[in-house]
Amino acid sequence: MESKPSNSPSSLVDQHVFPGDVVLDLSKMTNQTIKLGSGLRQDGDAISAMKAGKLRFAKPNKYWVESSHKRYVPCAGDTVLGIVVDSKADNFLVDIKGPTLAFLPVLAFEGGTRRNIPKFEMGTLLYARVVMANTGMNPELACMDATGKAAEFGPLKDGYMFESTTGLSRMLLKSPPCPLLETLGKKLAFEIAVGLNGRVWVNASSPSIIILVANSIMKSESLSPVQQKIMVDNLLQRVQ
Incomplete structure (x- = not known):
């Protein structure tokens, strides 16, 4: 979908939106191509939210509504x-x-x-x-x-797959790397695959590492970046 923003519409980015809220007005935008992700729909020049959550933006020009659900709504590119x-x-x-x-x-x-x-x-x-x-x-x-x-x-062979919320999956996939995975990766060797549909797969050389990584991830969703790092440090100290 092509639209033309003269400047990036950022007033609602990272803010909570609700179904029906108009988050972008294409009539006020020029010279740019915008890609819509999950939770957004176009009706004429209006881009509105279809679900409650936070409006997110990623370069170059992708917008989506991020929410945490157990149910997944497929979106092309996921x-x-x-x-x-x-x-x-x-x-x-x-x-x-x-x-x-x-x-x-x-x-x-x-x-x-x-x-x-x-x-x-x-x-x-x-x-x-x-x-x-x-x-x-x-x-x-x-x-x-x-x-x-x-x-x-x-x-994906071997390893362990567990269910998460879609919000937790998106947190794990954020760039730069989320503090949780960054801290774990400095101390442990493991493989991970994260699906935006709320599934995570972990594999490592020993079951104890797999369990530690999986438990850390499952406990992390409601924690701040600082709290995530503290939790991982505490878990690693116990293991060592």
């Missing part, structure tokens, strides 16, 4: 952790915690052809990208980035 629940001739059906199952075409992998279709057992955990999410239709996934490369997408 990275998600999905669980394979069935396979068909042309696609896999994947649970991504949304209102409906998502489908993952068997060719939606780097170099995907009919001769090298992947085989996934039911229950396989996948890190995937939402490529299409329209109202009334099942979301479509891909296990490759926008350039067609596998990147970090695909099946």
Whole structure:
């Protein structure tokens, strides 16, 4: 969607908005392309909120409403952790915690052809990208980035997956890295994959590290950055 802001409309960014609130007026904006994320909709020149939460902004020009829910509403561009629940001739059906199952075409992998279709057992955990999410239709996934490369997408083996809220997932994915992951990463070696659908996967060389990292994450949502660091330091001292 193209619009033209003369200056970045920042008055409502990081503020609480509610369904129906007009957060952007395109008639007052020039010379810029804006991308709308979850929780926003366009009606003429008005961009309004569809759910309660905080209006967020990320460079270059993406806006979305950030809220913390257990239920996930798919949005194109989101990275998600999905669980394979069935396979068909042309696609896999994947649970991504949304209102409906998502489908993952068997060719939606780097170099995907009919001769090298992947085989996934039911229950396989996948890190995937939402490529299409329209109202009334099942979301479509891909296990490759926008350039067609596998990147970090695909099946996640071993490790431990747990459910979180969508707000906690977004906190973990913020840039620069959230204090919690930064502090843990200085002391421990582990892998992590975070889905915007409220799922987190952790893997490490020992179960004790996996448990420590997972517990730290689950306890962190209501803590300030300083409190997160203190909590992690205390947990690490106990382990050592």
